[in-house]
Amino acid sequence: MATAQDSKRIRPTPSTSQRAYSQLREQLLRFKFLPNQKINEVLLASDLEISRTPLREALNRLAAEGLLIDRGRGFSVPGLEPAVIFDLFEARQEIECAIVRLACTRAEDAELDSLSDFLEASMAESPDASVDRLMELDIGFHDAIAQMARNAVLRQTLTNLNDRVHLVRWIAMEGRRDRTQAQHLEILGHLRARDETAAMAAMRNHILHRNEDIMAAIKSAYGHVYTRDTS
Structure with a gap:
């Protein structure tokens, strides 16, 4: 029984x-x-x-x-085939540009003020903050803009793309803290100005897009996971 x-x-x-x-x-x-x-x-x-x-x-x-x-x-587990990773980053770039364009017209001033406070707190993080923490802050910034865009499908698509390139993004984040924060501030400035063209250009420049940079991150990612596994 x-x-x-x-x-x-x-x-x-x-x-x-x-x-x-x-x-x-x-x-x-x-x-x-x-x-x-x-x-x-x-x-x-x-x-x-x-x-x-x-x-x-x-x-x-x-x-x-x-x-x-x-x-x-x-x-x-998926591999890190360059052609697939390139496609994912290209898709992420297009999705993020669409999101920031919509956010320029749909974001409320109070939301932009909250995003400004978030960035201020991010910049106050310890210089010794882990890459995991920096990734968490970066994802939080982009997700906040996705919420302002008022499009649940675009937001979910972005979440999925971020998950699928997480390892490469994690590797690429190392050593880019100051640059990332400066670019976030620039994007926020264009959002406040409601300048769709400038906001999209800044977002496009912000996201990893050059083939040689993506390839370098892929190689480093392979090195990271295999070294970590055998150490």
Whole structure:
């Protein structure tokens, strides 16, 4: 006779799948898996202490978002193929330009004041702040503008693109704090002036877009994850 515990494992609640999704997404963004690594579902289910059904639901969701690749008979972590990364950054650039254009006309003055306060607090962060913290602040800045654009689809698309290039962005962020902050202030100034053309130009320049810079970040990203894994 099935016990209550067995029933829970046979009929997993949505919260179980959601928990697995959230944990795996965080691990993927924290580089716990190597590029092109195959996912061992048996070990992963054991580590997460869940059954294969909610795990498979979480894996399918992550694959739909581009954070995993469905190989038909299993899942793997995406690689860092230059052509794919270039496309993702190009898409991010176009999405961010559309967002800042809309924000120029839709943002409320109070929201721009709040963004100014956010940037002031960001610049007051310790010089020893980790790259993870700098990434958190950078994402917060861009997400605030996305909220001002009043377009949920664009905002969700941006979130997904950021997730998919997280490792390369993380690498590229190193040593760019002063430049990033100066560019954020410039973008904010154009938003306050409601100057769509200038805001889009500043945003386009702000986002990593030169092929040689992206390629250098990809090479550094590979070095980072493999050194970290074997150290």
